[in-house]
Every structure is written in structure tokens, then in C-alpha cells.
Amino acid sequence: MAGIGGAETTGKKVGWGVLNTVVVIYALIPVLWIASLSFKSPATLADGNFIPREWSLENYKNIFATSEFTRALINSIGIAIIATVIAVVFGTMAAYAIARLDFPGKNLLVGVSLLIAMFPQVSLVSPLFEIERGLGLFDTWPGLILPYITFALPLAIYTLSAFFREIPWELEKAAKMDGATPGQAFRRVIAPLAAPGVFTTAILVFIFCWNDFLFAISLTSTEQSRTVPVALSFFTGSSQFEDPAGRSRRQPWSSRSRSSSSCCSSSAGSSPA
Amino acid sequence: MAEIVLDKVTKRYPDGALAVQEVDLEIADGEFVILVGPSGCGKSTTLNMIAGLEDITDGELRIGGQRVNERAPKDRDIAMVFQSYALYPHMTVKENMAFPLRLAKVDNATVERKVQEAADILDLTQHLDRKPSNLSGGQRQRVAMGRAIVRSPKAFLMDEPLSNLDAKLRVQMRTSVSRLQKQLGTTTVYVTHDQTEAMTLGDRVVVMRGGVVQQIGAPQFLYDQPANLFVAGFIGSPSMNFMPATLENGSLRSVLGDVTLTDRVRQLVEAAEGPREVIMGIRPEHFEDASLVEATALASGGKFTSQVDVLESMGSDKYAYFNLTGEQAASADLQELAADVGSDDVPGEGISLVTRLSSASGAVEGASADIWFDADKVQVFDPSTGRNLTYTER
Numbered sequence: 001m002a003g004i005g006g007a008e009t010t011g012k013k014v015g016w017g018v019l020n021t022v023v024v025i026y027a028l029i030p031v032l033w034i035a036s037l038s039f040k041s042p043a044t045l046a047d048g049n050f051i052p053r054e055w056s057l058e059n060y061k062n063i064f065a066t067s068e069f070t071r072a073l074i075n076s077i078g079i080a081i082i083a084t085v086i087a088v089v090f091g092t093m094a095a096y097a098i099a100r101l102d103f104p105g106k107n108l109l110v111g112v113s114l115l116i117a118m119f120p121q122v123s124l125v126s127p128l129f130e131i132e133r134g135l136g137l138f139d140t141w142p143g144l145i146l147p148y149i150t151f152a153l154p155l156a157i158y159t160l161s162a163f164f165r166e167i168p169w170e171l172e173k174a175a176k177m178d179g180a181t182p183g184q185a186f187r188r189v190i191a192p193l194a195a196p197g198v199f200t201t202a203i204l205v206f207i208f209c210w211n212d213f214l215f216a217i218s219l220t221s222t223e224q225s226r227t228v229p230v231a232l233s234f235f236t237g238s239s240q241f242e243d244p245a246g247r248s249r250r251q252p253w254s255s256r257s258r259s260s261s262s263c264c265s266s267s268a269g270s271s272p273a
Numbered sequence: 274m275a276e277i278v279l280d281k282v283t284k285r286y287p288d289g290a291l292a293v294q295e296v297d298l299e300i301a302d303g304e305f306v307i308l309v310g311p312s313g314c315g316k317s318t319t320l321n322m323i324a325g326l327e328d329i330t331d332g333e334l335r336i337g338g339q340r341v342n343e344r345a346p347k348d349r350d351i352a353m354v355f356q357s358y359a360l361y362p363h364m365t366v367k368e369n370m371a372f373p374l375r376l377a378k379v380d381n382a383t384v385e386r387k388v389q390e391a392a393d394i395l396d397l398t399q400h401l402d403r404k405p406s407n408l409s410g411g412q413r414q415r416v417a418m419g420r421a422i423v424r425s426p427k428a429f430l431m432d433e434p435l436s437n438l439d440a441k442l443r444v445q446m447r448t449s450v451s452r453l454q455k456q457l458g459t460t461t462v463y464v465t466h467d468q469t470e471a472m473t474l475g476d477r478v479v480v481m482r483g484g485v486v487q488q489i490g491a492p493q494f495l496y497d498q499p500a501n502l503f504v505a506g507f508i509g510s511p512s513m514n515f516m517p518a519t520l521e522n523g524s525l526r527s528v529l530g531d532v533t534l535t536d537r538v539r540q541l542v543e544a545a546e547g548p549r550e551v552i553m554g555i556r557p558e559h560f561e562d563a564s565l566v567e568a569t570a571l572a573s574g575g576k577f578t579s580q581v582d583v584l585e586s587m588g589s590d591k592y593a594y595f596n597l598t599g600e601q602a603a604s605a606d607l608q609e610l611a612a613d614v615g616s617d618d619v620p621g622e623g624i625s626l627v628t629r630l631s632s633a634s635g636a637v638e639g640a641s642a643d644i645w646f647d648a649d650k651v652q653v654f655d656p657s658t659g660r661n662l663t664y665t666e667r
Contacts, residue, residue, distance in 0.1 A: 173326050174359035177430075178373040178420065179347040188372075192363045 071223045072231030079141055079227060080209035083148035088202045090149075091156025092194075098157065099164035110157075117154035125218045132219055139221045147215050152205040159204060163197025275337030275427040276302045277323060277460060282332035284318050284484075292318045294484045295332065303458045305451075307475035309465055310507070311613035315484035316464045317432055323462060324430050325349050337427060347376075352421035356433040358413045360405040366416050367392075367401040373424045391419040394453070411442050418453065428460040435470065447473060468508050472496070480504050482609065498666075502552065502606035502659040505652060511557050511592070511627045512610075515602040517656070518553035525651065527553050528599040528624055532575030535649040538663055542653050545662035552602045552654040557592070559650040560628035562636060563643035574648045582625075584638040593636050593644070595626040606659040 037045065041056035063069045094113075098106060128147060129138070137143035167190060175185035213229040220226045226234075277300040284293040293315040300306045308316040321327040323334060325346035334342055341349050352373070360369050367388055374384045392398045395415040405413055414434060421429055434450070435443045451474050454461050465471055471478045472492040480487040480495065480503070488500040492508075499505035505513050518527035523539045525532050534542065563576055583594040601624055628644060636642040653662040 168357060168359065170355050170357050170359040171361060173324075173346075174353070174355060174361075174420075175372075176326065176346040177324060177351070177353040179376040179424075181345075181347065184376060189361055 068223065068234070069228075069231055072226050072228045075141070075223075075225055076210060076227040076229075079144050079148070079225070080206050082141070083145045083152060083209045084202050084206045086145070087149050087152040087156045087205050088160075088198060091153055091160050091201065091205075092198060094153075094157045095160030095164050098161045099167075100169070113154040113157050116150065117158075121151065121214055125214065128215070129218055138219060139225050141225055143219050144212075144215060144225060144227070147219070148209045148212065152208055155208060156201050156205055159201040160194075160197055163194060163200075166197075167193050275460060276300060276304075277428060277462065278333075278335040279319075279323070280333040280335065282319070282322060282334055283330050284315070284322060284327065285330040292484050293322070296481075296486055298479060298486070298489065300460055300462065303460055305454050305461045305463065305474060305476045307463045307465060307471040307478045308481060309468060309471040309478055310481035310487075311609070312466060313483075314481040316466075316479075316481050318484075319481070320353075320430050320432055320462060320464045323428075324351060324353050350424075350426050351428045351430055352424055352426040353430040353432065354417045354421050354434045356436055358405075358417040358434075358437075360413055360416055360420075362405055365402050365404055366397060366408070366419075369405065369416055370419045370423050373420060377424065387423045388419075391423045394422070394456075395419050410438050411446065414438060414446060418450075422453075422457065422459075426459070428462065429454075431461065431463040433465055434463075436465070436467070450474065469510060472508065478508075480507060482606075498664055499652070499661055500664055501661055502554070502604055502654045503610065505554050505654070505661065506607060506610040509556060511629075513554045513556050513652070514624075514626050514628075515552050515554050515607060515654075516597075516624050516626075517600055517602050518551055518653070520547075520549045520551055520653070525551075525553055525653070528597045529553075529575055529577045529646065532646075532648050532651070533573075534651065535573065538649060538651060538653070541663045541665055545655075545660070545664075547653070547655045547660070547662040548657070550656065551662065552604060552607075552656050554652040554654060555646055555650065557627045557629040559647045560593075560630065561645050561647075562630045562634035563645040564635065565631055565633060566645045570647075571645055575646050575651075576643065578641055578643050581636050581638050581640060581642050584636060586632070588632065590632050591630045591634055591636065593628045593630055593634075593642065595628070595644075596622075597624045597626055598622075599624050602656070604654075604656050604659055 033050070036050055036052055038059050039055050039057070040047075040052045041054055041058060044053050047053065094109075097103070098110060124147075132138040132143045137146070171189050171193070172185050175189045176182070180188065210227075211229065212227070213233070216227040216230045217233065220230060277298075279296050279298040279300075281295045281297060282293065283291070283295055285291050296315075296319055298306070308319055310316050318327060322329050323336075325341070325344060329342050333340055336349060336351070361372065364372065370388045370391055371384050374387060379387075388401075389398075392401055395418060397412065397415055397419060400408060400412060400416075405416065408416065414437075417434065431450075435446050438446060447470060450463075463470075463474060465474075475492060477489060478492050478495055479489045482503050488495060488504045490498075495504060495508050499508060502515070506515070516527050516529070518525045520542065521531075523534055525534060563571065566574070579595045579597060581593050582596045585592040585594075628646075630636060630644075634642075651663070654660065655662060
């Protein structure tokens with residue numbers, strides 16, 4: 001019996017292992033592809049090899065050569081961190097109230113925040129553009145931070161209230177009985193238990209802000225507040241980064257046999273830069 | 274250490290629901306008082322009001338002679354043990370027990386000493402560095418007790434502290450709770466729905482129902498002299514047998530036949546001036562196999578013959594169950610008790626009777642048996658109010 005059971009589990013283990021490997025490879029291929037491209041020299045970019053024939057760090061040198069990318073990186077990190085901190089702080093308070101208290105309009109609050117999360121963001125772009133220009137927020141950090149908080153808050157409230165519901169109510173009562181003030185009970189008992197949830201939420205909110213493209217491209221116009229996804233989009237067509245996306249888009253018929261010639265011409269074209 | 278006085282304490286929720294109604298209770302210094310009743314009877318609410326976790330709508334709560342209605346839990350100097358133990362999962366056993374002392378800003382040496390003392394008393398010394406998640410149920414329960422005793426509070430409040438333990442451990446912990454309380458001599462209020470715990474632990478027991486105190490007294494007194502049907506049915510296991518009966522010229526007519534009441538019982542019933550249609554109650558141990566009863570006693574008691582439905586031999590004695598044809602006793606109190614046990618939807622015709630007979634009894638399952646019962650132990654209740662017509666302060 002035990003032997004059969006053991007064989008079964010080994011079989012299962014192998015099965016799961018194979019399945020997991022397939023899933024991981026499938027998920028990683030685009031990422032590895034980008035990584036591989038980044039190490040190729042412009043001449044070999046489109047040769048279709050997964051592993052670069054000649055390794056080159058030229059792309060990395062070029063991207064940091066101008067302030068276009070570095071500035072965008074600073075903008076992205078700054079804007080995402082500020083938006084995350086504010087959204088998580090307010091989200092924590094709201095989620096705590098939703099998980100612990102019964103107050104009139106609680107369901108309405110939850111419903112409205114869900115509504116905000118579901119609202120098509122693209123429909124808000126034009127009004128936001130007008131409002132921000134009128135208020136002088138257009139192309140500033142607060143101009144992006146404010147809409148990010150709006151859309152990150154429902155996410156934060158939802159995730160955090162789920163975490164808070166898991167914390168036993170009696171712990172807070174016990175802390176009060178042990179002589180803690182409400183503040184001490186929160187700081188020494190509830191906060192340490194809520195920390196994993198708060199971190200998870202902060203990561204999710206940060207990713208949301210970091211990845212946003214729609215607001216970032218609509219509400220910015222200069223390097224002053226342009227974030228990374230927008231800056232990346234501007235790489236296409238800007239002189240020295242023209243080749244990778246630009247050529248393949250213009251020549252959809254381009255095939256392996258033609259790649260060498262196109263590479264030659266592209267390398268010749270980019271050499272003055 | 275202090276006495277706790279509840280003076281017409283009432284809890285009314287904002288929606289108008291009355292959870293606790295005018296509870297009057299004086300708990301002496303060092304006394305062990307049990308609040309017992311079915312779920313939803315207001316016992317936990319009462320405890321939470323003493324703790325300060327729920328506001329008191331009306332009435333006054335005094336601890337050590339001082340009104341504490343408006344004081345926060347931390348300013349009342351009482352400790353509480355919760356049903357779920359409510360141990361802080363991110364702290365070790367030692368940190369859990371030290372937490373109240375740390376909050377009170379006690380110096381390190383004293384904290385060490387007090388935690389060590391409590392750990393010694395509760396046999397937790399070797400577990401001090403473990404987290405609550407790595408402890409067994411009984412150990413967690415002891416840590417919860419430890420956290421309560423380190424601070425030497427004026428009083429302990431315990432909210433069903435043993436109900437999450439398995440049956441065997443519960444009996445063991447029951448004795449250790451009792452011993453601990455005697456050893457420390459701290460005023461204790463203990464909430465339970467288990468009448469066995471109430472009977473074995475408390476100096477005094479408070480039986481509650483629907484937010485109203487039914488009776489307060491020593492366990493034995495409650496057992497012998499229940500004030501009403503509810504207390505009679507709630508206290509005792511197996512519970513008292515009830516059946517409808519009619520009072521006629523000093524005798525009681527029921528499915529068990531006619532029985533002449535003893536002078537003591539008759540005088541009490543007459544003084545109580547109840548109705549003629551009553552509910553008769555007899556505890557299982559007041560029955561006996563008629564063949565084992567002396568002739569003089571036999572004559573003064575009641576007797577009936579019926580087929581034994583089920584016979585359970587416990588070794589020390591035998592439980593014989595009978596199913597008698599007749600109307601079941603009907604009363605609001607009894608209905609609520611049945612609902613609490615969950616037996617209200619069990620289909621059953623007639624009156625089921627539980628009797629505890631001597632192990633020497635020759636009763637056989639399925640065969641007929643002659644059963645005698647002690648007429649002096651019969652209790653008589655008013656069906657409409659539930660009042661015990663044979664109740665006496667003694």
C-alpha cells in the first residue's frame with residue numbers, strides 16, 4: 001500500500017514539476033527576449049537569435065546618455081511612492097472602519113469605491129486635462145499623484161479590509177483589558193498583525209501607479225513630470241532609438257533572409273549618432 | 274481585590290433591544306460567581322459591562338466601592354480571560370504574559386519575576402519562548418490565565434474560558450481554575466453556558482434568561498430549590514422530568530398515577546396559592562426500582578409500572594428511560610430550554626422520563642419495571658408563570 005502511495009506521489013511530483021516549469025518558461029519568454037535584445041548590438045538586433053552573437057552594453061550606455069530616461073525614472077519613483085503612501089494611509093483608515101465599525105452609509109461607501117475602480121479611466125482623461133490645465137496642475141507631480149490616489153484607494157481599501165477582517169476583534173479587547181489605551185492597542189497589537197497586509201497593499205498600489213500609461217501620457221508634456229512608461233513610448237521614433245520597434249513596424253514583410261541587409265543599413269544610419 | 278456591585282445594571286442597544294435588564298448583584302471580595310444561561314441570555318453582555326468593553330445604559334457598577342461606569346477598561350484594574358484566549362500571535366508566551374506589566378511601565382526586574390512566578394504556578398516555564406501558534410489548546414488556555422494573573426488585578430473576568438477545550442481536558446482545567454482562584458483569593462466572575470461548570474466551580478451561581486436574572490444562589494441551593502421551571506430545567510444533568518398534573522385534595526394526579534403529597538410539600542403548595550392544573554417535576558435520582566425500596570418508604574411515595582424503553586448502565590448506577598403516553602408539559606420556560614438544547618425539533622410523542630436507579634436494579638430493557646418515586650422530592654410549578662410552588666428559602 002505504502003509503496004503504491006509513494007509511487008503515486010512521485011508521479012504527481014514529476015507531473016506538477018513539469019507543469020510548473022512550462023508555466024514559468026511561458027511567462028518568462030517575453031522578459032528573457034527583451035533582456036536578450038538589450039544586450040545585442042544594433043547590427044544584430046533583428047537576427048532572430050535568442051542568445052546574442054555579440055554581447056554589447058551600448059544600449060545601456062545610450063539610455064543613460066541623456067536625461068530623458070533618468071529624469072523619467074526619478075519622476076516615476078517619486079510620483080508612485082508619494083501616491084502609494086497617501087493611498088495606503090487613507091486606505092488603512094477606511095478599511096479599518098469598514099472591517100470593524102457599523103456606521104450608516106457603510107455599504108454605500110464600499111459601493112462607491114467599487115464604482116470608481118470600475119469606471120473607465122479613459123473617459124476621464126479629457127475632463128482631467130481641462131481641470132488640471134485650469135488649476136495649473138498640468139504637467140506637474142501633483143497632477144499625476146491626485147488621479148493615482150483616486151484610483152488606487154479602492155484597491156487599497158478592498159485589499160486592506162480583507163486583511164483587517166482576518167484579525168480577531170478580541171485581541172483589541174484583550175489589549176484594552178490588559179491596560180492599553182486605544183492608541184497603544186492599535187500600535188502594539190493591531191499594527192504588527194496588519195503589517196503584512198499593509199505591505200502587500202502598498203506593493204500592489206505602487207505597481208498600479210508605476211505601470212500607468214493613460215494618465216501619464218495625457219497629463220504630462222515635458223520631462224518635468226513624464227514617467228517611465230511614457231518616456232519609453234517616446235523612444236520610438238526619437239533619433240538614436242529609432243531602429244528596434246520602428247523598422248520592424250515599417251517593414252512587416254521583413255524576414256530572416258533580409259535581416260542582414262536591413263541591419264547593415266540601420267547600423268550605417270545610426271553611426272553618425 | 275475588591276467587591277463588585279451591580280446596581281440595576283441595564284443594557285439597551287440603540288435599536289431598542291434589551292440585552293440585560295436591571296441586574297442586581299453583589300459580589301463579595303474573593304468570591305467566585307458564575308453567570309450561567311443559554312446563549313443570548315445576556316451573561317456575556319453583563320460580563321462585558323463589568324469589563325468596560327460595553328457601555329452601561331442604566332444603573333450603576335461599583336468596583337471596590339467606586340462607581341466605574343464611565344471608566345475605560347484599563348482604569349478598572351480587572352483582567353479578563355477570553356473564550357478564544359485572544360493571545361497576541363506575534364508575541365512569545367513570555368511577551369504575552371508580560372504585556373500588561375509593560376503597559377503599566379513596570380521595571381524589567383519586576384516583570385521578569387512576576388512572569389516567572391505566574392509561569393511556575395501554571396506550569397509554563399519550559400514554554401516561555403514559544404509562540405502561541407506552537408502551543409496546544411490547554412497550554413494556550415494557561416497562557417491566557419497567566420496574562421490575567423501577572424498583574425494581580427482587583428478581579429478576574431472569565432468568558433467561557435474552557436469551552437474550546439476537549440471534554441477530558443476541560444474537567445482537568447476546571448479543577449485547576451478552581452484551585453487557582455482559591456489560592457489567589459481574587460474576586461472572579463465566570464461566564465459559562467455549561468451547567469456542570471456552574472455547579473462545580475462557583476461559590477454562587479447566577480442563572481440568567483433573556484437578560485433577566487432568574488435566581489442567585491449556591492449551586493446546591495439552586496439544584497434543590499429552583500425558583501422556577503427554567504432554573505429547574507437548566508440546572509442538573511440529566512435534567513428534571515416534567516409532566517402536567519392536577520392538584521386534588523392534597524394529592525397529585527399525573528401519568529405516574531396519584532401520589533399523596535407529604536405534609537411539607539402540601540403546606541408549601543397551599544401557601545403559594547397556585548392553580549390546580551400544574552406542572553410536576555421530579556429529578557431522575559428521586560426514582561428507584563420499587564423492589565429495592567423499604568416497605569415504609571414505599572407506602573409514602575408514588576409508584577408506577579411501565580416498559581423500560583432504553584436502559585443505560587453506567588456501572589455505578591443505571592439510567593432507565595421510559596416513554597409514557599400523555600400530553601407533554603407545555604410552558605414558555607420549557608420551550609426555551611428545549612430550543613437551547615436543540616431538542617425542540619426532535620419528534621417525540623408522549624412524555625419521556627429519565628430515571629436513575631441503583632445498579633442493583635433488575636430492570637431490563639424492553640421489559641416492564643415497577644418504579645417508585647419520593648413524594649417529598651416532588652416539585653410543583655405554575656405552568657403560566659413558571660413559578661415553583663414548592664420553593665422555600667429554607
